[in-house]
Amino acid sequence: MSAMISTILSVLLLVVVGHLIKMRAFVPVSFWDGLSKICYWILFPGLLFNLTSTASLSAAFILPFSLTLLIAASVMVVYGFLAGRLIGANGPATSSLVQAGLRHNGFLMLAFVQGAFGVAALEIGAIAVAVLVPISNIFAVIIIFLLRDGDQDANLGRAITAELARNPLMGAIILGGIVNVLSIPVPSFIFGAADILGSAALPMLLLCVGASIRISALRAHSAALVLAVLAKLLVLPVVMMLVGMALGLDKDVLLVLVVLAVAPTATSSFTLAQELGGDAPLMAEIITVQTLVAAIGIPLWVLMMTHYL
Numbered sequence: 001m002s003a004m005i006s007t008i009l010s011v012l013l014l015v016v017v018g019h020l021i022k023m024r025a026f027v028p029v030s031f032w033d034g035l036s037k038i039c040y041w042i043l044f045p046g047l048l049f050n051l052t053s054t055a056s057l058s059a060a061f062i063l064p065f066s067l068t069l070l071i072a073a074s075v076m077v078v079y080g081f082l083a084g085r086l087i088g089a090n091g092p093a094t095s096s097l098v099q100a101g102l103r104h105n106g107f108l109m110l111a112f113v114q115g116a117f118g119v120a121a122l123e124i125g126a127i128a129v130a131v132l133v134p135i136s137n138i139f140a141v142i143i144i145f146l147l148r149d150g151d152q153d154a155n156l157g158r159a160i161t162a163e164l165a166r167n168p169l170m171g172a173i174i175l176g177g178i179v180n181v182l183s184i185p186v187p188s189f190i191f192g193a194a195d196i197l198g199s200a201a202l203p204m205l206l207l208c209v210g211a212s213i214r215i216s217a218l219r220a221h222s223a224a225l226v227l228a229v230l231a232k233l234l235v236l237p238v239v240m241m242l243v244g245m246a247l248g249l250d251k252d253v254l255l256v257l258v259v260l261a262v263a264p265t266a267t268s269s270f271t272l273a274q275e276l277g278g279d280a281p282l283m284a285e286i287i288t289v290q291t292l293v294a295a296i297g298i299p300l301w302v303l304m305m306t307h308y309l
Helices: 002-023 029-052 059-086 091-102 106-117 119-147 156-165 168-181 188-212 222-246 251-262 268-276 280-308
Strands: none
Touching (some): 106 280
16 A cells, blocks of 8 residues: 555656646756657657567457457547537537547556556556557547548548557557567567666656646636546546456456556647647647546545455
8 A cells, every 4th residue: 555655646746846847947848849759759669669578468368458448448439429419519529528538648557557566567557558559549530530620531541540650659569569479589688778768768758747737728628628537537447447357357457457547648639639630729628637637536446446356
């Protein structure tokens, strides 16, 4: 229990420090753009390659695990559509509600499970990210295309291919998976370099998460924000837990999946909405509110699960 509380406080502290550095203009705004690119294109892929290339990938685990994630993702797509209809949202706003429940900030999730549950949980979290990155990206692009206003002649297949091809996490996951499955010998210095990059990834990413929080950006989308919070705080963790239990996943795996479920939507959701025709301002508000709520929601869910399961 003390280890979990210490981890929560450590993660929150780094997020707060990142936010304060940004607010106080301690470094130029361009610094955060550069750091975000380094994290996204180099540090996090290095972490994912290191974990996926060495993780245990038995079929008895991967199949029910992946099915749990796929079913949960599908449920959240339906939830996003229903939430948008409930409040009379337009197409772009509805696509942002879908992204709010469908996508995940894997950085926050991995930072938490590493400190609270150890290396084994970190590997499970990395596998979850590996499974969800293609699923969530494909779903998100399709939904935004279907619901956006105007410019309906753009090529959907090209947009999906471009989104996956430019995602460095996909490359790291595929490369790590190939090395793992085929047992390809890799020089120790490459694993060493990937390990160093991975060690730098999580603290830098947490600082970037803090810098991306924009309290002043919150406007008047109260109904949409409530539904987006409910998606992460209630609907998705319940679905993830029930489906995982039905498919026979262990308690330790369920804990990681629930942490992933409560983690806020990916910060890249804003960029995707902006580029493909979603409601980018609403997406920015959702990211901020979900990040703040996750600070309370993650420890509450973990406490409940460790007590009752």
